[in-house]
Amino acid sequence: MRKETLKTIIKDTHSSRVLFIVAEVGNTKFLVELIRQYPDLIWKVNDDNQTIFHIAVKNLHQGIYNLLYEIGAIKDLITPLRDSKENNMLRLVGKIVKQKRLEDVTGVALQMQRELLWFHEVKNMIPPSYRERKNEDGLTPHELFRMEHKELGTQGEKWMKGTAT
Template sequence: MDTETQKIIREPRPAKQTYSFRVLFIAAEMGNTSFLIELIRQYPDLIWKVNDDKQSIFHIAVKHRHEGIYNLLYEIGAMKDLITPLKDPNDNNMLHLVGKIAKQKRLNDVSGVALQMQRELLWFQEVREMIPPSYRERVNKDGLTPHELFTMEHKELVSQGEKWMKGTASQCMVVAALIATIVFAAAFTVPGGYDQNNGVPLFHSKATFMVFVVADAISLFASSASILIFLSILTSRYAESDFLDSLPKKLISGLLTLFLSIITMTVAFGVSFFILYNKGLLWIPVLICVFAVFPVLLYIWLQYGLFFDVIRSTYISRYIFKPKKQVLYYKNPNV
């Protein structure tokens, strides 16, 4: 760091900024982004200040996983290369700080241990791209690079994430196997039976019968695909990097194919009653179809939280580090 920057950071504080400087790091630790922005707008030089551990507000934001404050780095331009390399007394730079596991309160903001590990990986990947390349492999006083520190700190989280992912995959795999068994048997016990002379299904010419056949086949293929996907989750190597993309995307695919198999199984079940009771007793298949919708809605209600959390964590969370608009420095429309 050049001497001019060091002078700016360590220069004595004006009396009117004493209170601002004291609350600056408290606001950063608590994640009070709006208050911090207003404070910096009044006293722009506060952005250069460091605490007793030689950490800026951005280091504290990274340490406590406050993305709103961290994203202010995108607004200060090239000056960020003078702030991100700052080291604490233990030679920990910003990447070392994100290598340390977040506090449990911040981890609990994401449901599911595997998704918590994914969020930690997203933070590490983001900060790694932010700091100068020459600082990515620097060692601290313990002789650890940021990635070595990350691996050591997150070893238990990886283990718990593996158990959570395997437990979820195992339970879903059992359901998929049951559906595959049912629809496979249904394919050879079609409604109405077969013609004893030529073996052709009696209702093969009906449109509803074709719907039954197609729905049953899709259910069988979807449930079989779901089994294979969940099996791949169970046999995964569970490396750190797998929690970032591979495992969450497999879980999404498995849940989607399982949902498809349930829907098509229900369709095949309901249509079979239209084939058998299409004359005079139409109210029976209609009533059956109404009740058949219940398990589909129940699956959506029970699995919606998990599915949405995986989608949000895998695809939407990547954009928390890309601010859509400037909030620190803005143009006054009246000027």
């Protein structure tokens, strides 16, 4: 292997990692600048076959997710992409968001409301034929959402009753 080729591979791998770290922490401004300079970055996928938009959806970063509206019809090619476990974007929303991301919303019921709104937002972006597709575990996005959010729903119900009294 030529020295230049190895250097290019290492540089590409390192650059891609930075891209996904930026998406994971939700640095929208920096990501926008990267995409302006290198538009092909929207097609990059990580080791799990996820784009920056999948990472944004999974981590509830609305600013990055909203970039999908700005890229036009290309979004219809990105949103149906599935990761290495056959999860599309909607199924990634079904998984419960890290508690740390939910702490900025007071009250468990409001946290659940935020999660539901996020699920419906992404559901509207996904092509209809992908909304009920099952992953390798045999779950639809809605089934996964219900299963993952069962405890949060129970806590929200208790919180609402306690607040009402």
